[in-house]
Amino acid sequence: MRLGLLADIHGDGIGFQRALDWFASQATDHILCAGDVVDRGPDADAIVQELIKRAIPCIKGNHEFTLLREHSRWSQSSQRERLASRGRIVTQATLEYVAALPTSLRLQFDDQRLVLAHGAPWSDVVDMLPEARSSKWQRLLNEHPHDQIIVLGHTHRPMHVRCGHLRVLNPGSVYGVTIRDSHSCAIYDTISASLTLYDLKTQQTRLCPVVEAESRPRDHI
Template sequence: MKLALFSDIHANLPALEAVLADIDRRSPDGIYCLGDLVGYNIWPNEVINIIRSRGIPCIAGNYDYGIGRGSDDCGCAYREEAEKAMGKQSIAYTNQAVGDAERAYLRTLPTRIRLEFELDNTPEQLWQQQPPFTLMLAHGSPRKVNEYLFADRSDQSLGRMLEAAGADMLYIGHTHKPYHKVIETTVADQPSYTRHVINIGSVGKPKDGDPRAGYVLLTIEEGARPGLARPGSADDVRVEFVRVAYDVERAARAIEDSVLPNSYADMLRQAR
């Protein structure tokens, strides 16, 4: 089983087109989007309609949640007054640009998707309710759509969150900075139960210094078992961070030719 997961497109049509072309070339068994389709660029409707037309399961990002309800609050954690002022321009522009049908679609998006895999089990094992291998897909965290889970969050805190969510692997976006953390927790009589937190980065607005669009390719082998997967090995679960070059200048110039702040164009070029 091979799954492609991406997030945080933020109305960047050239980046989305490049990522989907790369995903199509790899022919995964499933594709999932972790939200924030809109904001910060000029193509919110085009991005929404590509996701809809392809039937890609998608959850709501904080920006989607706000724009879907016509709010002037995207749930973004702007730290400085200049950022807040720029953010208001982006929210106002997006609210004006998004069509009625596209806004209605944003309101239908769930805040989480839970995937459970019963792999390599006999019927008898299934009937005995053997634990499934569970993936939780969220935008910010399982608790809040706009909660930031940065890589420096403590293992203890993440472990509690994973256990509360009942997830072996948690896939998130929102920070625009990809990482993979392995969390060792204790469950019942298993002293070392391995869980994973994977931030899949951003398609349309990376902030890790690499301007290329990013997504994750997840491979789950038939013998995958809860608590056993290790990253970066030939084990039963593999996580690959994929970067895709796209026409950054086209996306940056589109911002500069609009009423959006030019700083957003510089952020695309510098991936900050």
């Protein structure tokens, strides 16, 4: 099973289309999106229509919550044109789509149980990074005893962490404007347990190295 992974698109229609084209060329079986579809780039409406058309599972990220909270105020702003160019004013159809998104999803592909979330399964704003404190990784293990794969976004940083029985994956951000953004997507192969990253600017691929999580508190010296 080959899973195409997207996160943090942020209205970047060009990057999004490049990711879809790569997934098609690699014969991916499913595509998943770990949130932050909207805000920053101007193409959220077109991206949402494509997500709907392709029935791509997606969840809310923190920028979806921001859009829902602020859209009415932004729409009445004297800076409407500038805000629209930053993806902060969208159509009613996009608003309804975003409002209906879950905060996390549990999916199953063959014998693989997968959880799709944004920052962490318990919060859209938590940063899960390989160097995160051990209590975060232990919480993942404790709360997901029967899952095999966790797909996250939020950090804009690709990662492949092995944490006990879990593989915790982040494809990085489709959005690629600032130095923080990875401008990437990824394919996870469930047979080889490998995460292949695709650079949306250079169109080069590379394997994401596997990092072991520290899920137990270190002894104090």
